[in-house]
């Protein structure tokens with residue numbers, strides 16, 4: 001069943017068309033990798049899905065509703081540098097902010113909120129650090145806080161913006177394993193990444209984006225080097241093809 005459906009979407013920023021004719025579907029239990037060069041529009045698309053940017057044309061539905069109607073219920077993991085890490089709160093409080101929409105502005109968290117946060121911390125193996133100030137965390141711990149914050153919503157759709165960047169291999173493995181369990185439970189995941197080998201291994205489908213969708217399919221079906229060169233807008237790149245294991 002389709003959780004996310006994007007049809008013919010165009011987005012303009014600063015008077016310039018950044019995305020056009022974007023079609024994309026993510027169904028239950030799918031983990032889709034959104035891949036493309038710098039400036040391709042990946043983050044812009046995630047922001048449009050969250051209802052943070054208006055679309056110029058087309059439609060976006062999440063469980064049959066518009067982004068505005070489901071605002072605050074989609075799990076979103078921003079890039080690490082976008083979060084304010086010097087804010088004087090502990091891990092538990094930071095993860096609880098993921099539930100602000102559920103709790104309501106200026107209201108206290110209830111039992112259901114506390115239990116959702118405890119479960120999310122457990123899933124990313126951060127229970128022991130619940131009282132640690134977030135400013136004292138390592139990069140890998142910070143990434144796990146952001147994932148827990150999104151999971152505290154128990155979302156059906158999880159959007160991840162470059163979750164593997166700067167992580168060591170064991171932390172990447174913890175997250176990969178977690179994403180596998182989430183999709184096994186039915187969660188739909190859309191993830192941007194520049195880590196192509198990790199995407200090919202982790203994702204059930206890859207969507208190659210460069211202002212529009214250049215190709216979309218299971219990793220095994222995207223082995224034509226020409227498709228990748230077109231998606232990245234280059235005539236040749238040995239390194240790109242090498243990282244994919246698709247030699248010319």
Ligand SMILES: Nc1ncnc2c1ncn2[C@@H]1O[C@H](COP(=O)(O)OP(=O)(O)OP(=O)(O)O)[C@@H](O)[C@H]1O
Nearest residue numbers: 013014016018036037038039040041042043044045
């Ligand atoms: N607020 C803005 N006003 C005007 N243009 C913008 C704005 N934000 C982003 N852009 C432009 O939109 C395009 C898409 O940017 P976006 O951040 O979505 O790309 P991306 O695929 O996520 O890139 P990266 O891989 O580098 O993170 C870029 O050309 C960028 O310069």
